[in-house]
Amino acid sequence: MKHRPKEPDLTTDELLAMLTAAAQPLRLRIVAELAGGRVHVSELARRLDMSRPLLYMHLDRLEKAGMVTGQLELSEDGKAMKYFQLVPFELCVTAETIVAALETDGADGGTQKGETDMREIER
Numbered sequence: 001m002k003h004r005p006k007e008p009d010l011t012t013d014e015l016l017a018m019l020t021a022a023a024q025p026l027r028l029r030i031v032a033e034l035a036g037g038r039v040h041v042s043e044l045a046r047r048l049d050m051s052r053p054l055l056y057m058h059l060d061r062l063e064k065a066g067m068v069t070g071q072l073e074l075s076e077d078g079k080a081m082k083y084f085q086l087v088p089f090e091l092c093v094t095a096e097t098i099v100a101a102l103e104t105d106g107a108d109g110g111t112q113k114g115e116t117d118m119r120e121i122e123r
Contacts, residue, residue, distance in 0.1 A: 014066070015101040018091055021065035026050070027058050031086065034068060038085040041070075059084055 021027055033047055045055045062068040070084045
């Protein structure tokens with residue numbers, strides 16, 4: 001049996017954010033595209049044939065889930081340039097992962113607003 005290093009403890013909300021982010025096909029395409037390295041947001045939108053506003057919405061979800069990070073830079077001519085890249089992550093869900101997330105939240109199993117949070121994450 002292969003042993004894996006202990007994953008950092010996630011809260012229920014963090015686990016749900018990652019699962020929700022990974023459960024959307026467009027977000028999976030974004031992750032796959034960023035697997036090749038850091039990309040300027042306009043170039044990423046072109047590669048994915050996606051509008052920048054829609055792309056930013058998905059990137060925001062991925063960033064909140066801790067899967068990507070964005071960095072604003074100034075070009076030589078003074079224009080703001082936003083680049084995104086993957087944050088190293090591994091998404092492995094087991095019964096133990098779920099139990100650990102609930103234990104991290106405390107004995108009550110998380111916040112009472114958990115269902116509301118999930119609906120907000122899905123939007």
